[in-house]
Amino acid sequence: MEENKDITIYDIAKKLNLATSTISRALKDHHSISAKTIKKVKEACAELGYRPNSLAAGLRSNKTQTIGVLVPTIDQPFLSSLISGIETTAKKSGYNILITQSGDSYQEEINMTQALYASRVSGIICSLGMGTRDTSHFQPFIDAKIPLVFVDRVPHDIDTYRVIIDNYAAGYKATKHLIDQGCSRIAHFYAGMEFGTLFSERKRGYLDALRAHNLPIEEDLIIKLESLVFTEGIKATNKLLDLKNPPDGIFSSVDIIAISAIQCAKKRGVKIPEELAIIGFNDDPISAIIDPGLSTISHPAFKMGQISAEKILNHLLLPKKENIKEITYLNTEVIIRESTKKS
Template sequence: MSITIYDLAKKLNYSPSTISRALNNHKSIGKKTTLNIQKAAKEMGYKPNTQAASLRSKQSKTIGILISRINRPFVSTLISGIEDAARKSGYNVLISQSNDHYKDEITNANTLLQSRVSGLIVSLSMETKNTDHFKEFTDQGIPVVFVDRVPLSFNSYKVIIDNYNSAFQATQHLIEQGCKRIAHFAGSQHLNVYNQRRSGYLDALKHHNIPIDKELIINLKSLSFEEGKIATEKLLKLPLPPDGIFSANDTAALSAITYLKEQQIRIPEDIAIIGFNDDPIASIIEPSLSTVSHPAYKMGELSFQRILEHTTDRTIAGVSEIFVLDTSIIIRKSSKRY
């Protein structure tokens, strides 16, 4: 089994980027630290992947895609946008999923790096709080583009939507339909998308002078179908159940519709519901689900185009730019009372 810079980093208690710089005699690393790391690397039998480095310098025609779960409609559409754009430009893609686990994301990132990708497109896992494992790419001049779930502190190109305003508009729609006790299914708050959607929800309530009830905000680990059912069941047990639900994704919202129908609760008369993403099933379920459009395909296209622009000029590595795409509220039966 070959020794990687990640093995060295773990053994020596340095970040992978520090190990990489020291092995390449980068001036940003002190002489003593460089010598210690190089000595340890030699003792552990580390050998640099010179073939991969050579191929990267010649610009391989492969783009890495690291996403959360490939079976989510938003993610599969995002991948389609990347793949179609890549194919037109003569590029191949390598797809890897973290299943929303931080450790798997690190492992997969390392695998894609060793696979000689010339660029990387990433949507972070639910668990990811530290993004140091992507520094190795930018240290080697490999452009990294984050899409949808993006880190706030990592300097790179980012393709996102206006999650705050979209959530504000979705919540306001429920208010306009007469809802006064609106629950929110929230995702992991360290991620930009769910934090901003929660902020938009809260500010919409404040804007309309509706008291904020913390019991109506349910934090879900993965916003799964099962979690949506449990959350809806919990809400119905409250002394004053909600008359509206804004879910940070469609999956949990669809689960709420299914469970409420089983309980013979009318939608939207008793509880109005709106989701987020506009998954294909949203227009098929009865009643059809109101939601927020999410231009996943366009986001994929833009992500690849940004990589393509920097296959010769690697200035994207270390440069922070944000591209924000528009969304729209899609009103269907689940929330339309008037």
């Protein structure tokens, strides 16, 4: 054999002077093949270094035993933990995952959905990008009755499986925690997703918590972020601290922005939490490392990934592969650290 040549069942058949169909059945432990032949075939495979091409087999059967995963990025702690939950569950059932990233780009999300569809994935799990403007690019999956699960960042116009937290309740809890610590002028940082509901629901919870406690809603304390990067948080915090009457509390819809707010405030000599209490969202690992430790909202990413994969796997066992409308909510809680401990 040539070096680096992919060994095929044709090579095994030639070596053993057997039909390729016999080799194929033997590799599947088919009842029509004797135990002696099965043993001989598997020994030859091991000797020659044969590896079955599961993708090619999947393409022939239209079942690739692969779950497609489309996320904005894999370098955020929440999303990497989500993917880990998906993969752990998928592997237990003999499925692989194919991970793609949209980079929060609408066009790239379209490109990646088309790539996943062409790869004939058995199902798809998606968290929408910030720039998504509509969800028509997911329609081929629905038409082909390929199970589709939206997780965390979900659209408002497709009724299918959704695995989410109650972002409204979480936003309310975060704001109420600041109020309970004595804050009366609470700012909010949120991201501007064009099509999803996640950040708008957290903002709605923030606004309703202020109303419920008779606190004013001040537009100059509500800042829409262009992107979820550290420098955006620095810019937004400086804008707040430059106000004639700056806030005494900040609820950030993501941890990385809250952490940048802590560092910016400290650099300007603002005492945390005495002069400015800050709470984030996600409970990223860095939240417990930053000084002072960041209070935040738990976000069960790994569990969300597990459940999302379970939805796909259970759906594939159904006798009828009709689209199912189902929402699964997971709980969140306030994790209190030094950044808000005024009292």
